[in-house]
Amino acid sequence: MLPEATTSRYPGAGPRLLGPVRHYARSVSLLTTRSLTRRFGTVTALSDLSVDVSPGVVGLIGANGAGKSTLIKILLGLLPSTSGSATVLDLDVATQGEAIRERIGYMPEHDCLPPDTSATELVVHLARMSGLPATAARERAADTLRHVGLYEERYRPIGGYSTGMRQRVKLAQALVHDPAFVLLDEPTNGLDPAGRDEMLDLIRRVGSEFGISVLVSSHLLGELERVCDHIVVIENGRLTRSSSTAAVTAASGVLALEVDDRTEELVALLREAGLHTVLDGRTVAVTLDGDLTYDRIRDAVVRLGVGLVRLEHRRHHMTELFTGKNYSTGSRT
Amino acid sequence: MTTTTSGGTSDRGVIHDIGYRHYTGPRLGRRHIVTALYADSLRGAYGLGRSAKSKIIPMGLFVLMAVPAAILVLVTAVSKVTEIPGGYTSYTFKLQALIPVFLAAQAPVVVARDLRFRVMSLYLSRPLRRDDYVLAKYAAFATAVFALLVTPLLILFAGALLLKLPFGEQISGFLPALAGDILFALVLAAIALMIASVTPRRGFGVAAIVTVLTVMTTVGLSAEAIAAEHGSWTLAGHLGMISPFSVVQGVQTWLFGADNPAPAGPQGTAGGLIYTAVTAAVLAGCYGFLLLRYRKVSVS
Structure with a gap:
């Protein structure tokens, strides 16, 4: 010491x-x-x-x-x-x-x-x-x-x-x-x-x-x-x-997930399940709404039989201070 | 947190990083800071602590000023005369041509370098005051000039004592010369630093100082000689003051009774007073200018 x-x-x-x-x-x-x-x-x-x-x-x-x-x-x-x-x-x-x-x-x-x-x-x-x-x-x-x-x-x-x-x-x-x-x-x-x-x-x-x-x-x-x-x-x-x-960089209420295939079908499934979902490139941004959100994502991924590459809590970027763009949902706020 | 030993990466050899330690020792005050700046600037004026190249001019001139004195002592010893040829006061006068070279080469080293490379930001963001910076730099450069002037005198005086020349005569020649050199150093350093502080580019500074000092000296001495030729001694005395060297020599003659090699020099008490007043005015003016100049230096 x-x-x-x-x-x-x-x-x-x-x-x-x-x-x-x-x-x-x-x-x-x-x-x-x-x-x-x-x-x-x-x-x-x-x-x-x-x-x-x-x-x-x-x-x-x-x-x-x-x-x-x-x-x-x-x-x-x-x-x-x-x-x-x-x-x-x-x-x-x-x-x-x-x-x-x-x-x-x-x-x-x-x-x-x-x-x-x-x-x-x-x-x-x-x-x-x-x-x-x-x-x-x-x-x-x-x-x-x-x-x-x-x-x-x-x-x-x-x-x-x-x-x-x-x-x-x-x-x-x-x-x-x-x-x-x-x-x-x-x-x-x-x-x-x-x-x-x-x-x-x-x-x-x-x-x-x-x-x-x-x-x-x-x-x-x-x-x-x-x-x-x-x-x-x-x-x-x-x-x-x-x-x-x-x-500024606190965790946002958004989950980011990435799967290895059939991304668009996954988005459709999640929306069906009542989750606010945005596709941003290869990343799917899902608004977190209680622990149930995780279960629904899991179920959707299992149903499609695809591999889950990434699932994480998105953080805010300080760049948002300047651009007004909210990177966590991939849309302008 | 645990002790890290990762400070030295493998390609730099092993350096054991014992972590950051805070400084808990004393922090000294204003006097220490000014003294440290004085010492550093004095060393810098002779190129000490700088590259070998920057020692050539100041050290070379220092030797050039001193060697003739050593030769004079030798000549005195060999020829067995009872006085130093030429005496003390005129020694500085005879080697006058070298002094502007020293002033021009080294005044920019003392002040212009900090302005040119914007080192002033690093000084100004420290507790050092602007006026103290000027004081330390001026004192350092005046000391450097004095060292240049007094060393040959000390060689002459030491030689005279070793040769057992009459002490009374020697001391009465040496002391006025010493006093004069102090005055020379103060006045010349002030003029040179003033010019160097407004010409941060070193080349300009060197040229400006040489030009100002040699032109003023030549013009002063010529004007004085012409007036003296026509018998107008008072006018000659006044004209002599154009040369910074003559002004100081005038004061030296009037106050300390030194020999004056100038054609006329100060005439009577009034002349002496005027010479002294001009010297004081030059000193105050140059120093005041430096103080004002450094009030304006900004941190960026």
Whole structure:
């Protein structure tokens, strides 16, 4: 067993000895915004945004230009809001920016690495910029670079790194000082599918294994579905949705089944039996209506003498938030 | 959760992943952060902690500045004269041509690199304050310039003491030169950093700094010489202030009684006061400009 520090998901809740910067307790709010508005001249980047999110892995989803980066900069305490207020870890972004920046880590969307230094040199330096003593900075930099998957190459100048390696260095510098909360702006940008999966796995580990809250922005909903506990969707600077992933992807009241032959006859049989049935490609979607539904499906399959390939509870997809299409019944709602 | 030993995949050799550990040690405050940035920037100004290529220019210039001093000491020893040829103050003046090269090559390394590669985002998202960034960078670069200027003086002074030249004479030559070099480092570093901070592209920065410093120096010295030729000493003194080198030399002469190699230099107490005021204004102006410049740097 690992010591308590790593087993507890949110270490602030445990009796662990803490440094001057406390990790959040579970009850603390991760971030809140109240009617947050930011205008750039005539352009409104954020409009009357009010959300309340508790610690965990939070996905911030929106198309390019939806206001994701603007929101992150406000949360860092580096961009004043035009009106409204926001707190991060219960600290006010307008007045306690410096205290916030002591407790958070930030991974910018854009390239931000000097090519002439090695990853080790850079991450050690940035750890010291977060207040770590020299020895601790070196140890933490080595540990963090290993955690993000940079090994011998960390001693080479960053100029020769691939995009995937650069993203890892950017993540490492955000984590090196062991923040309570990291804000990752489009961390999967520019990565190939394999690199994307690795980055998402890393983000999941940061949230679960490291016990660090994460705000991760992306314009791709599908990828965040897998790693986030909570999803905030913004569109043109307005809040479209803020809910826990569990609620969004909860099991729907629909069964999906697939048989190896005579699918259309099966549909007809099920409809005869009084079940609401929709054929969606090879999959038959049956609305669940009590345990009896299972029996009727079984009977129909036995009567036809076909093989049952799949029978499962359908889950909602987060994509439905955007398209309005309900994949569980295969029809628009 | 159990301990995982899967950190190293087979193709990367075996690395035992002992899991994530939280940092429970001290987090130091503002002074520590500024000092760490100062130290890193000072090392960076001489290419330390960077690639071998980035050491060539600063280290090369450092050696070029120091070697003539060592030769002068040798000459003094061999020829058995009782003073260092040329003296202390004029040493910096004679090797003046090398200083803009150092300023132009290294000021962009100290500030423009962070702007160009957008490393500023990583600094600004940390507890480091913008003004503290400017302070640390300026102090570091001024120290780097001072090291370049003072090393040959120290070689001369140490040589003079080893040769048992009269101590009183040596110290009275050395101290004004030392004070002058501090002033030189402060003023030149401020000018060079100001220019470098508005030209993030390194090439532009180098060209701009060389141009500004050499043109101003040449124009200043020529104008001063022409005016002096016509006997207008006050005017010559004022014109000399076009050159940043002459301004500092003027203050050095007036305040610390150093020899002045300039044609005219500050004329009388009024002249001295004006030179000092101009030096202070240049310092304050450049530093103020840097502070304003970094207020505008955004995180993206």
